[in-house]
Amino acid sequence: MTPIIRIIEAKDHVGEVVTVRGWIKRRTGKGKINFLRVRDGSGIFQAVAFRPNLGDEKFTQVKRLTTESSVMLTGLIKADDRAPGVPGGYEMDLQDIEIVQIADDYPITPKEHGVEFLLDNRHLWLRSDRQWAIARVRATVIRAIRDWLDDHGYLLVDTPILTPAAGEGTTTLFEIDYHGVPAFLAQTGQLYNEADIFAFGKVYCFGPTFRAEKSKTRRHLQEFWMVEPEIAFCKLEELLEIEEQFVSYIVQTTLERCADELKLLGRDVTLLENVKPPFPRITYDEAVAMVNEAAARGVTVPPNDDSVPAIEWGDDFGSPHETFIASQFDRPVHVTHYPTRVKAFYMEPEPERPEVCRSTDMLAPEGYGEIIGGSERMSDPELLLAAIEKHKLPQDAYDWYIDLRRYGSVPHSGFGLGVERAVAWISGISHLREAIAFPRVLGRLTP
RNA sequence: UCUCCGGUAGCUCAAUUGGCAGAGCAUUCGGCUGUUAACCGAAAUGUUGUUGGUUCGAGUCCAACCCGGAGAGCCA
Numbered sequence: 001m002t003p004i005i006r007i008i009e010a011k012d013h014v015g016e017v018v019t020v021r022g023w024i025k026r027r028t029g030k031g032k033i034n035f036l037r038v039r040d041g042s043g044i045f046q047a048v049a050f051r052p053n054l055g056d057e058k059f060t061q062v063k064r065l066t067t068e069s070s071v072m073l074t075g076l077i078k079a080d081d082r083a084p085g086v087p088g089g090y091e092m093d094l095q096d097i098e099i100v101q102i103a104d105d106y107p108i109t110p111k112e113h114g115v116e117f118l119l120d121n122r123h124l125w126l127r128s129d130r131q132w133a134i135a136r137v138r139a140t141v142i143r144a145i146r147d148w149l150d151d152h153g154y155l156l157v158d159t160p161i162l163t164p165a166a167g168e169g170t171t172t173l174f175e176i177d178y179h180g181v182p183a184f185l186a187q188t189g190q191l192y193n194e195a196d197i198f199a200f201g202k203v204y205c206f207g208p209t210f211r212a213e214k215s216k217t218r219r220h221l222q223e224f225w226m227v228e229p230e231i232a233f234c235k236l237e238e239l240l241e242i243e244e245q246f247v248s249y250i251v252q253t254t255l256e257r258c259a260d261e262l263k264l265l266g267r268d269v270t271l272l273e274n275v276k277p278p279f280p281r282i283t284y285d286e287a288v289a290m291v292n293e294a295a296a297r298g299v300t301v302p303p304n305d306d307s308v309p310a311i312e313w314g315d316d317f318g319s320p321h322e323t324f325i326a327s328q329f330d331r332p333v334h335v336t337h338y339p340t341r342v343k344a345f346y347m348e349p350e351p352e353r354p355e356v357c358r359s360t361d362m363l364a365p366e367g368y369g370e371i372i373g374g375s376e377r378m379s380d381p382e383l384l385l386a387a388i389e390k391h392k393l394p395q396d397a398y399d400w401y402i403d404l405r406r407y408g409s410v411p412h413s414g415f416g417l418g419v420e421r422a423v424a425w426i427s428g429i430s431h432l433r434e435a436i437a438f439p440r441v442l443g444r445l446t447p
Numbered sequence: 448u449c450u451c452c453g454g455u456a457g458c459u460c461a462a463u464u465g466g467c468a469g470a471g472c473a474u475u476c477g478g479c480u481g482u483u484a485a486c487c488g489a490a491a492u493g494u495u496g497u498u499g500g501u502u503c504g505a506g507u508c509c510a511a512c513c514c515g516g517a518g519a520g521c522c523a
Contacts, residue, residue, distance in 0.1 A: 026483095026484090028482050028483080028484095028485055029479090029480095029482080029485090030479055030480060030481075030482065030485075030486080031478080031479040031480055032479085032480050033479095033480045033481065033482080034482090035481075035482045035483085035485095037482095037483085046482085046483090048481080048482090050480070050481095051480085052480090066474095067473090080481095082481065082482085082483085084482090084483050105457075105473075105474060106473090107457065107458075107473090108458085109457090109458060109459090109472065109473050109484090110472085110473090110484045111458065111459060111471085111472050111473080111484070112458080112459055112460095112472095113458060113459075114458085114459075114515085114516085115515080115516065116454095116514085116515055116516080117457095117458070117459095172521075172522080187522095188523095209523080211521090211522070211523085213520095213521055213522065214448070214520090214521090215520085215521065215522070216516090216517085216518085217517080217518065217519085218517085218518095219522085219523085220521090220522075220523085221523090224523065225523095226523060306518090316521090316522095318519075318520075318521090319518085319519080319520090319521095319522095320519095361523095369522090369523080370522070370523060371523070372523075373522080373523065416523065417523075418522090418523030419523085420523080421523055422523090432523095443514090443515085
């Protein structure tokens with residue numbers, strides 16, 4: 001019985017006879033030699049089946065292997081510069097083979113496929129090199145998120161997914177039947193996070209969130225994962241520092257741990273190496289001036305090379321504006337102090353200038369858009385009550401939320417980071433649908 | 448919801464002015480000792496998204512609808 005190893009461990013077993021269990025990605029052959037590209041989840045390498053070494057009977061079995069057939073392969077691990085794979089450079093000289101199953105005709109071929117076909121076959125598409133690399137980047141990003149927060153005194157406190165009508169942007173909520181009462185899938189855990197900080201100081205929630213927006217772009221999913229830290233005794237300025245330390249750690253950790261995966265994805269990592277504090281900070285006022293100056297010059301932005309439209313002070317930025325602003329910097333940029341009227345009711349107004357609020361968006365470079373939205377929250381109960389009235393929200397639904405400001409209110413801040421947007425940005429992939437195993441894009445619920 | 452683009456073999460696409468429905472890949476068979484989307488030879492592959500219309504004749508023109516993609520708005 002030979003030892004069973006994972007492909008990623010092959011480099012530690014050069015000169016040994018071992019067994020690898022996995023799937024045939026592709027078989028190519030030339031007469032008495034066949035090359036098996038093998039995947040086992042940990043990595044990708046090739047096994048070389050050479051008829052004189054393997055014997056006629058086993059070689060005949062090798063030639064029966066179809067794409068995605070499952071096998072147990074035993075052979076000698078050799079270092080060879082010609083050997084492709086991830087990490088590559090090592091291959092198996094095949095000595096024995098046990099076929100677990102000969103796979104039926106596999107629908108996904110090495111040639112190009114359309115988006116619809118691939119999404120219909122998402123359960124199989126996940127087996128491809130590229131999806132494997134993205135899944136590993138995602139897992140690494142999530143681990144970095146949790147490590148950083150856990151190591152910096154944040155307590156994980158999960159927030160509910162089934163929520164009552166909160167009155168804010170109800171058109172974007174998925175409604176469900178909660179035993180005869182309408183309920184909604186959560187689009188944020190933030191309000192609950194605010195309750196949690198008064199009990200636990202610094203908290204985060206991490207889970208799926210739901211937006212029923214009719215958004216059909218590369219930057220939108222109906223269901224996506226978001227991490228939302230919330231911090232007591234924290235004002236906007238401190239929040240900005242936390243955000244950039246957090247994002248830098250995620251990016252640098254992923255660069256370190258997923259070098260092979262990013263290489264497979266063709267990511268230009270030099271653009272990520274810059275992602276270290278401090279990040280540039282501009283105000284909404286400055287951003288508006290930048291945009292309008294660019295609009296006057298007729299600057300165009302990807303993806304369609306449309307010119308940057310002018311903006312009037314007080315309006316929110318559209319995607320082309322954000323793309324342009326982010327393109328002016330070599331790392332993510334904080335844009336702070338948005339007009340109060342375009343932001344959520346709970347954001348703390350700037351005391352000297354209440355028409356703007358102590359909000360911040362972090363825009364990722366390379367057109368990936370807003371990856372973080374955050375703010376200092378309103379801490380005064382009277383101001384909050386007035387804001388709820390001004391936004392014509394049902395006051396009784398917010399009784400508990402106002403309570404938080406009545407029993408030991410403190411300045412506090414928090415933000416939400418979209419996991420798929422972060423993964424897409426770090427991976428350099430163009431569409432969020434590849435940043436999660438089973439994406440929920442508008443108009444699709446399967447597989 | 449709006450704007451633009453598309454739907455032809457299992458997959459990716461082609462088809463001239465409206466005139467016999469075609470390739471490559473995948474599949475099957477044969478050949479070859481270093482392949483990286485192998486190569487060479489052979490075989491097999493169709494309700495052209497749906498419905499209706501114009502026409503001697505429609506993949507091609509017209510209308511409606513269905514599905515998909517890109518973008519806008521909104522957001523992470």
